Amino acid sequence: MRPLWRLNKYLYKYKGLLLLGIFFTVISNIFVIIPAQLVRLAIDYVVESFSIFKPIQLGGMGEEAQEIFLKFVFIFGLLILVMALLRGFFLFLIRQTIIIMSRRVEYDLKNEIFEKYQSLPLSFYRKNSTGDLMARITEDVSRVRMYLGPAIMYGMNLLILFPLVISYMISVNPELTLYSLLPLPVLSVSIYFVNNLINERSEKIQRSLSGLSTYVQEAFSGIRVLKAFVRENDSVRDFATASEDYKEKSIRLTKVNALFFPLIMALVGISTIITVYIGGLQVINGEIGYGVIAEFILYVNMLTWPVTSLGWVTSIVQRAAASQTRINEFLDEKNDIRSTENLEIPVKGKITVKDLSFDYPDTGVKALKNVSFEIGAGKTLGIIGTTGSGKSTIANLLMRMYDPSSGEILIDDRPIQSFDISHLRKNIGFVPQDVFLFSDTIGNNIAFGIDHPDKAIIEQAAKDADVYNNIVDFTKGFDTMLGERGITLSGGQKQRVSIARAIAKEPQILILDDCLSAVDTKTENAILNALKKIMKDRTSVIISHRVSSAKLADHIIVLDDGELIEQGTHETLMEKRGAYAELYEKQTQAGESIESDI
Known part of the structure; x- marks a missing residue:
């Protein structure tokens, strides 16, 4: 239960609905007990009336006596009907309080989890799959809601009804109470084990269905590839295999479900037989009336579902605790990306990077090694490099998606950590790769x-x-x-x-992370010419593996395997005849050869 203690703040928040639910549960259970007492009185009245009816009938007063007897029987029946209607009304109110409370907590909990997700850094999403994130905010929250709704409702009903009924049964006949309730503990334990089997097989079915759904989604999303490689028959065969697995698991669950209600009815039947037998002996001995037997049978049936639900509720609580543990793992995640001063001052756009190194925390890959450069406000920086050279990592660090392993980044000569994160990102326009x-x-x-x-x-x-x-x-x-x-x-x-x-x-700072890779040379030139006007008076960072994209830059740096190997203007880098010039010539010659082929 320890993981579920975290939900106590929600129970306190909606304590009004919870207390009303408890009150309505007490009232509804009172209206459960009263009809059983009325049945006992009615049966005893009929039995006693029948014993005196014949002498009255022989005395010529039969019709009058019959009308009186029927009148009282009708009153008993009407009272029982009223009690049933009142109980139904209060059961409705219980659901309108406790179940609604559980839905509101579900709403709040989902919002809390989603808000937490939004506040966590990019590294959190790199080490956790989207499917796992979705499962915790949907399936796990639904299981927790079952604890807050049905489990609490039926648990309270058991805690209130059981003492009321048992105490009254003992006050009427302790011996008959003991015998009539003998099978109920066996029923509860049996339901617990059967329900665990049901839950276990249900989870297997859920996993099988999830796998089946994923397969279907991929098949539909990749239908062009399937058709292009003529793998339709293989896809159908694989789907049939996955469906067969789902079918077998479903049949196994159905077989266990088939035990559920027969088991309940068998044990209830045994309890009823014991009640009738022991009660019959006591009636023969003159210890009780006929009505007591009927009353106790009703009580046994009243207690059957609460006792049955004990195993079910226990299983729900166990599953909810496991789910809440999973939820708590994410809610307890810490965000190390925090602002030191929460500055929200205007951003001019000067960027200074000193001895910047970065290792990805989840993989340990060293993406940058002692990189240093500076770009003035309103100027344009070009970052050139091959795939895996660390270009996109610089973009992520400038956006404070991560913090550097060592070195520092300054914005307008202030540490980037001093700016309010939202304020910083609002001043940056980012085009991802x-x-x-x-x-x-x-x-x-x-x-x-x-x-x-x-x-x-x-x-x-x-x-x-x-x-x-x-x-x-x-x-x-x-x-x-x-x-x-x-x-x-x-x-x-x-x-x-x-x-x-x-x-x-x-934005005051514009970061283009290899965003022109999917456009042709003509469109690239059109966009770059349009961006000249946009980038005026804005600090711009153009990241690309194509040299042509960096021709607007005032300053260019060249990365290779996370290290800065060259920097300068286009002209100075071409004069050096180094890596940049070599890359430029290769790409230019490749473009010319493509044009000549065309």
Whole structure:
């Protein structure tokens, strides 16, 4: 139960609903006991009335006596019906309090987890899979809700009903109480073990279904590849194999489920037989009336579900504790990316990097080694290097997605750690290498970083990114809905929309992380020419493996395997005849050979 203690703050928050639920549970259980007493009185009344009915009938008063007897029986029946209706009404109120409380806690808990996810650094997402993150905010929270709702509701019902009924049964007949309740502990233990089997097999089915769903999703997403390599039959066969596994697990669960209700009914039947037998002996001996037997049978049936639910509730609590443990692991995650001074001063854009080194915490890969450079406010820096040279790592460090292992980064001669993180990132326009667009309209994707979107700003950003004409050619223009991850657009269009999104927020620092790799040379030139105006008076960092993308830069650095091997202007680097000049010549010759082939 220790992991579940964390939920006590929510129980305290909704203590009004919880206390009302307890109150309604007590009242509803009172209306459960009273009908059983009325049944006893009614049966005893009928039996006693029948013994005196014949003498009255012989005396010529039979019809009058019958009317009186039937009148009282009708009153008993009406009272039992009223009690049942009142109990049903209070059961409704119990669900309207406790179950609603559990749904509200579920809502709060999901928001708390999601907010925590949003506050955690990029390293957290690198070491945890998306599926695991989703499972903890959906399946694990649902299991915790079962503890807060049904488990608490049925647990309270057991704690309230059991003492009320048992104490009253003992007051009526202690011996009959003992015999009638003998099978109930066996029932509870049996249900506990059966329910554990059900839970175990249900989890296996869930995992099998998850695997099946993942396979289907991949098959549909990669349908072009499947068809191109003519693997449709193999895909169907693999799906049939996965479906067979799911079917077998489902059948195994059905076999266990088949034991559940027969087991309950068998043990309840045994308890009823014992009650009738022992009660019958006591009736013969004149110790009790017939009504007591009927009353005790009703009590046994009343206690059957609470006792049955004991095993079920125990299992729910165990599963909820396991799920809450998983949730707590993420809620207890610490974010080391914090601001030291929370500065929110205007950012001019001067960037100074001194002896910067970085090792990725999850893999230990050394991405940067003693890199130093400086770029003045409003100037443009080009970062050139091959794949894996550490270019994107610099972008992540400038965005404070990570903190450096050693060295320092200064913004306007202040340590980057001193700036408020949100304020810093609002002043940076970032175009990632791996473009991500949301399943929303093109206009909303461009306006994503703007607090108060303006149509004119959105359209101008699209023009500057050389994607405006493509957008207006769509039937709905900027209101065109994009598919998942922007699948509606081509690769080049997605990158240009991503650029428009970055420049629409009018940042003081603009970081382009190899964002022109999916566009042709003509489009690249058009975008770069448009960016000349955008980059004016803004500090810009152009990261690329293509030398042509860095031609706008005032200063260029060349990285190789995490080390800075050259830096300077385009002209000085060409004069050195080093790595930059070699890369430039290779790419230029490759471009010329492609054009001649065409």
